[in-house]
Amino acid sequence: MKLLYQTHSPYARKVLVLAHEAGLADRLDVLHHETSPTWRNDEVFRLNPLGKVPVLLLDDGVALFDSNVICEYLDSLHDRRPLIPRERMARLRALRTQALAQGLCDAGIAVRHETVRRPEALRYPAMRDGQIEKLVASYDFLEREWAQAAGDAPVDLGQIAVATALSWLAFRELPDFEQGRPRLAAWYRRFIGRPSMLATPLTGQTVD
Numbered sequence: 685m686k687l688l689y690q691t692h693s694p695y696a697r698k699v700l701v702l703a704h705e706a707g708l709a710d711r712l713d714v715l716h717h718e719t720s721p722t723w724r725n726d727e728v729f730r731l732n733p734l735g736k737v738p739v740l741l742l743d744d745g746v747a748l749f750d751s752n753v754i755c756e757y758l759d760s761l762h763d764r765r766p767l768i769p770r771e772r773m774a775r776l777r778a779l780r781t782q783a784l785a786q787g788l789c790d791a792g793i794a795v796r797h798e799t800v801r802r803p804e805a806l807r808y809p810a811m812r813d814g815q816i817e818k819l820v821a822s823y824d825f826l827e828r829e830w831a832q833a834a835g836d837a838p839v840d841l842g843q844i845a846v847a848t849a850l851s852w853l854a855f856r857e858l859p860d861f862e863q864g865r866p867r868l869a870a871w872y873r874r875f876i877g878r879p880s881m882l883a884t885p886l887t888g889q890t891v892d
């Protein structure tokens with residue numbers, strides 16, 4: 685299988701970390717691609733009309749996107765403990781956590797558009813501030829309602845999604861999530877030491 689990847693994408697890294705945790709990483713041919721709404725990548729568009737990575741190209745030619753769908757697929761390929769729990773409420777909780785993590789990445793990217801990516805004259809401070817509010821509210825939610833339980837639970841998709849989102853937010857120097865949130869900070873520090881995280885470092889700059 686070919687994974688159209690990006691070394692600085694939190695969504696792509698989520699897929700690759702899950703593949704490592706599932707013991708599937710050596711079945712993936714990982715190919716770096718630059719993408720941006722202002723910089724068309726024809727190879728990616730041929731497989732995903734949204735022009736975004738990650739895309740997983742299966743051996744029979746089927747292209748799977750987005751990262752949530754790819755994670756679901758990969759989790760069906762192995763015999764280890766499922767990373768997306770099978771029991772209904774546990775599954776919904778993991779998927780809800782993934783949704784929150786996806787939202788963190790979406791908001792972080794929006795902040796970057798309004799701070800460094802758009803030409804200066806086109807930046808909109810009210811949009812930046814509104815997206816930062818989402819980040820801070822989500823950090824507080826994770827501290828209040830999630831981190832303690834996550835620390836006591838086996839690794840799942842929700843944890844992988846939060847770890848890859850937070851580490852990308854730190855990589856891009858977006859608002860800090862550790863200060864004043866001791867449970868989240870402790871969980872995060874432990875998780876980023878996992879072999880799956882160490883094997884998938886974030887590198888590179890966005891090409892717009």
Ligand SMILES: N[C@@H](CCC(=O)N[C@@H](CS)C(=O)NCC(=O)O)C(=O)O
Nearest residue numbers: 693695719720721736737738750751
């Ligand atoms: N919901 C998608 C988001 C993927 C996404 O936004 N990927 C970024 C890289 S971090 C991208 O390719 N952006 C190009 C664009 O927005 O045109 C997923 O979870 O896979």
